Amino acid sequence: MKLPPLRALPVFEAVARLNSFSLAAEELSVSQSAVSHQIKQLETYLGEKLFWRQGRTLTLTDEGRQYLDAVGSALLQIERASEQLLGREEARLRLSVFSSFAVRWLVPRLPELQRLHPQVELSLEMSTENPVLSDRVADCFITIHRNSPAYSYELLYVERLFPVCSQDYWQRMCRELGRAEGEDGALTPADVARFPLLSTHSIFERAAGDWQAWFQAAEQALPPDARLQHFSHMLLALEAARFHQGIALTNDYMLSSRKDSEDFVRLPCHPVVTGDRFYFAWKTSRRRERGIQILRRWLVDEARRSGLRNVGIDGGA
Structure with missing residues (x-):
């Protein structure tokens, strides 16, 4: 040798x-x-x-x-x-994860990971774009692309968007639409278009791309007179909705805590699938490392328990 x-x-x-x-x-x-x-x-x-x-x-x-x-x-x-071989159970792992996924879904659940697996020392590396899969960046990743043959992937979530607004704004909408708050029946795209639409640029990488896709899913065009307010990130659009500024399109992991479910109303409307699929990724050559497998199993279990993995997923990856 x-x-x-x-x-x-x-x-x-x-x-x-x-x-x-x-x-x-x-x-x-x-x-x-x-x-x-x-x-x-x-x-x-x-x-x-x-x-x-x-x-x-x-x-x-x-x-x-x-x-x-x-x-x-x-x-x-x-x-x-x-x-x-030395009998040390500690597993130090760097996980590269999208900022929104980390803040809204992962971080609130980390105490449970620490309780169940105290030997896992997890360091989060925030990513605003899809990360380059490399040991130089992190040990494992949350990614939306499966473009490296050197890595293995576990599907966590198929992204869909749906309209939400604040509790107060929903009451206002019901008054303007002449609708009782407990009334059944879906809102039409025309109903939604009567109110300010909070748009996130980063989802489709173009202005109003999210709302264009939502209207297209109903076989309609985004009305040319729609009142749009633009934001670079979904976190910003969701905060604007929290403060009664209009209707935002968001996804399941952004509304994964009890507080969020109390702050927001999910409008009775159709969702739209973005085409993005969120994976946990790890280098195949490191597949036997205990820490990576503990984290993989815990993420999948949490995704299932929270309902995230059940959205749009039939079976496994």
Whole structure:
């Protein structure tokens, strides 16, 4: 077995992660010259330059990024395997998760994870866009894409949108529509269009895309005279609805707590499926790691218990 200079590998990982020779030296309790020597030795062995150095700026080369993906994963597996043999039950995991999913669904449930599995130490990495699946980013992910063959995926939720407003605003709507509050029967798209529509740009990546899709699901066009108020994120549109500013389109995990169900009224209207499917993703080569499997099972169980996984899902992934 022909191996590279093994002492240089954790040095390379530290420099790449911290983006600094001096910070890596401080973390590893060695001199900066020792770090430079190890990196030079590794580059000589590989015959490739791993870093570009321009003044104080340090960046990985393409070869360095490729090497880090493989080496970082291997070092993590060695660490996990060693901890298991040493009898240490702690599992430290970084989970990259969308900010809205984290704030509205995951964070309120973390005390239950800690109660059931105190050995799991979970660190959340917030993501506003779909994350790049890499050990450099996190150990596991909540993602809407299955575009990496190196990863395994467990389906948690098929997203749908439905109209909501505040309790006070619903009373106002009922008065203007001449409708008793307890009256059965669905609102028509024309009924909804009489009121301000709070739109989230990020769902379909275009202005009013969410409401256009909702009206299209009823085989109608968004009325040209509809009063639209635009927001970049669903969290903002939902807060505007909470403060009686109109009707917002939201999804199931955004209204997953008791407080939310008391603050909002889900209008008696049709939903629209966005096409986004939320997955828990982990690197297949790390599938035997106990911490990842504990987190996977807990997420699936919580998604089922809260009704999230039952929405639009027939069976498993």
